[in-house]
Amino acid sequence: MKQLRNIWLLTVKDLKLFASDRGALFFAILFPILFIVLFNYMMTGVMGEDTRLEINIATQEPAGGISYQLLAAMETKDDATLKPGEPKIIWLKDYEQAKQDVENKKLSGFIAFPKDFSEAVMIGYGTSLEVIFNPNNTQATAALEGVAQSIASELGAAQVVNDAVISLLVEKDLLSPGTAGDLGQSIRALLTRQATTSDVMITFSTQTAGEVKAENPANFVVPGYLVMFVFFTAAFSASQLVKERQNHTLERILSSSANRNAVLGGVFCGTAAKSLIQITIFWAVGILVFKMDMGVSPLAVILISILMIMVSSAFGVMLATMVKTERSASSIGVITSLILAPLGGCWWPLFITPKWMQFIAKITPHAWATNGFNKLLVFGSDFDSVVPEMLVLLGFAIVFGLIAILRFKTDAE
């Protein structure tokens, strides 16, 4: 009981020192938040942003043809009026230049109205839309073909209606076969005029299958930098114990009622308390500012956070027992943090890295922590799926803690 009280006193003392050190507060809390804001901004769009499909259309007809009227009606004049998922229609004024651009891979492809488009529509003998594309860009090609078919079927439908009406009038003796051709041309001209003055020559419908939305980059960025900076702070806490040894306060503490285990426990709990404050602030900023979603199991997120605090604190204490000077503690803290963070997937998602890198990452606690957070916050996994990560983190905490206990016993001598 006495030693538990001593652990508490040592923890409170560490927190007082932390609170009185403006530099430490900046690097432990404000600096990471600035980092998170910056990288969250940079990562916006990298992870699943909804890029709008662009459909390029040109015409080979001379000016004044029907295709000009159609293109004028179809062209997107204001991007702001586009609905989500609706493609942007771009009118390419120079057919030859557009063709050249496709050849030079500056353009993925385009649809072109033929030279005789107006004549073919007016007379009704039929024509073809040309789709010119870069064969390597299959997505754009498919989209262009789809749009070309839509245009063809719209015009084809108008042709069918026209022919059906004229046939019906002839059949009912309301129109003589001799004048049917003239009437057909007049109706076609009327329908075409109607089509070219309408805004809905071709309509696009967008359907969402399931709940698909752009990934919030904060769901990856916040946990990654949270893991990195919690380890960073813990590694720096190692220098606190070294400082205590150098300025003889450790000796003074050891000559009081606090025994070695209480001192070790106090350093561990002091570091853990600082990490807890950090994590609480990071999660609060993530949820309130970046609208992070805690996934289907917030409990698992909390448990992984706590385990990470334990691992990083034990790592900090272990480091403290291995170094002799404050400078070496700080240097090793910086070096280990800067190596383990990218290796462990704090700077970029591990799932986008090569297999060999993912394999090496497994030697770091960072990788297990970020992997657990990614599973929960990016892929929507449940509690059970992150149990292996939790167990490995617990294992790291035990190993680091045991090394610290064994080394501190002999080190104090």
Added chain:
Amino acid sequence: MGEAFLAVKDIYKSFNGQKAVNGVSFTIDKGEIFGLLGPNGAGKTTVIRILSTVLAADTGDATVGGYSLRKNPAEVRDLVGVCPQDLALYEDLSALDNLIFFGQLEGLNGREAKAQAMSHLALMGLTERAKGKISKFSGGMKRRINLAIALMGNSKLLFLDEPTVGIDPQSRNNIFETIRGLRDKGMTILYTTHYMEEANRLCDRIAIMDGGKFVAMDTPQGLKRQIGDPDKVTLEDIFLKLTGRSLRD
């Protein structure tokens, strides 16, 4: 001879094969100020570290108030207060916070620790600076706080390891008066110093240590008498005679 509050018997301690303490035995009576003199590296601080349970002796034992260092280290720690040679303070905390923290580690509750801290600050003439950060204090003020921390708790035996190094005469005088006042209240004190005059003024008995051993132990007058007329001989004379004139690291 009074009642021995501290009894040290045949303590040995080596570091990397080099003997730092080489068979030291002595006793200090209750309410006595015992001076431990010696050149640099003589082993004085190692003796204090062993007696305050920070270091374990290779062989030998000591009792403090009847409790064995080896068998009852926790009880020994409750009885001793240490003022280390170096300033063992948290520079970023206030004087009051330093005193309260170490007082609580000595077993005082929050209220007791604060009351005792204020009392010790008054004793050291630092009441006005109670809430000031240690980093803003002068060397003399830090020394006084270093001593005040050693007084926190219910210690019966004080180890004062060169408590007056590098301070002005006023601060030194304040510390002397405090130490005498403590002795008058029955505190037992082990005092190490390089200042012979200090030892002469303060200590009831003095041991001179060199190479990890005691080379002499007596009252200041008794030591001086060993080489001549105590009114003409100084402690420095006997110190140099016993420990030599060669420079030490």
